[in-house]
Amino acid sequence: MLLLALMGWWTWASATGLVGYRGVPAMADDTRVVLSLLRVDAVHGDDRYTLASGATLIDVVGPTMGLSVGDDVTIGGTVVGGHVVEQWREPAPDRGQKRLLGVAGLVAIAVLLPLGIRRDQAGLALRG
Amino acid sequence: MADLVTHLCTALLPGALVRSPLVVVAATGAALPDLLGRAVPLTLDGARRAGAPIPEAAIWPWVGLHEPFGWTLVAILIGQLFVRRDRRRVVLALWAGGALHTLLDLIQGHHGQGYLLLAPFSLRTFELGWTGSEATVGWAVPLAIATAAAWVVRVFATRSRA
Numbered sequence: 001m002l003l004l005a006l007m008g009w010w011t012w013a014s015a016t017g018l019v020g021y022r023g024v025p026a027m028a029d030d031t032r033v034v035l036s037l038l039r040v041d042a043v044h045g046d047d048r049y050t051l052a053s054g055a056t057l058i059d060v061v062g063p064t065m066g067l068s069v070g071d072d073v074t075i076g077g078t079v080v081g082g083h084v085v086e087q088w089r090e091p092a093p094d095r096g097q098k099r100l101l102g103v104a105g106l107v108a109i110a111v112l113l114p115l116g117i118r119r120d121q122a123g124l125a126l127r128g
Numbered sequence: 129m130a131d132l133v134t135h136l137c138t139a140l141l142p143g144a145l146v147r148s149p150l151v152v153v154a155a156t157g158a159a160l161p162d163l164l165g166r167a168v169p170l171t172l173d174g175a176r177r178a179g180a181p182i183p184e185a186a187i188w189p190w191v192g193l194h195e196p197f198g199w200t201l202v203a204i205l206i207g208q209l210f211v212r213r214d215r216r217r218v219v220l221a222l223w224a225g226g227a228l229h230t231l232l233d234l235i236q237g238h239h240g241q242g243y244l245l246l247a248p249f250s251l252r253t254f255e256l257g258w259t260g261s262e263a264t265v266g267w268a269v270p271l272a273i274a275t276a277a278a279w280v281v282r283v284f285a286t287r288s289r290a
Contacts, residue, residue, distance in 0.1 A: 101131035109155070
């Protein structure tokens with residue numbers, strides 16, 4: 001019950017922009033923001049691009065040289081008229097490797113779990 | 129967040145010194161916040177972007193399970209899958225793993241966009257900022273090799289004693 005309440009709270013907090021980035025476009029002008037580790041969803045010419053956090057899209061004004069769709073970046077900037085004017089940007093080129101390590105970790109867990117846990121008639125049980 | 133291999137190694141490397149099936153449970157606990165709070169939403173988001181009819185709201189609730197209140201409750205739920213005599217030990221081992229996970233994540237820096245450790249009771253974010261968010265990618269493979277070596281030594285030592 002508590003777990004469902006917690007998950008419900010996160011859904012509400014995300015929908016209202018209390019957590020996450022959904023509330024960024026609605027922020028007052030000149031609000032300073034940091035958008036951490038978001039994916040480049042689209043590049044529009046030399047000075048505009050769109051970042052995605054899930055289905056939330058945030059338009060950014062900033063140089064697009066060296067930026068490609070699918071890149072992960074962290075940027076800092078200020079909100080102006082519903083978009084973010086980039087002041088600094090930090091690329092995160094190792095995110096792809098991190099995802100591969102995530103898959104390797106999943107495989108490791110699948111291999112390890114049967115070494116410590118077995119099935120019992122009454123449920124799962126520790127080995128030994 | 130650190131990568132999953134490094135998270136697993138934080139429990140498995142010292143666990144090579146301990147002869148208990150709880151080491152595997154603690155390692156699972158160390159991975160649990162990312163499995164639920166990152167892998168599930170990323171998978172759902174990937175499927176959504178590929179055209180699956182998944183509403184964005186179906187992704188949000190999972191994110192909260194990465195934070196302490198979330199994985200603490202999930203650990204209790206997982207504990208109920210175990211036979212009565214093992215439940216308490218399993219939950220404690222999962223909590224220990226989850227605490228290792230959060231401690232490792234905390235050493236990273238995200239330019240002030242830290243972790244909501246006290247959510248939903250507070251929206252204050254925490255991070256120590258000692259390393260970058262991708263720093264563990266470089267450690268993961270050497271750490272995995274060291275962990276595997278420690279376990280090989282342990283298995284041989286156990287067999288030679290038997």
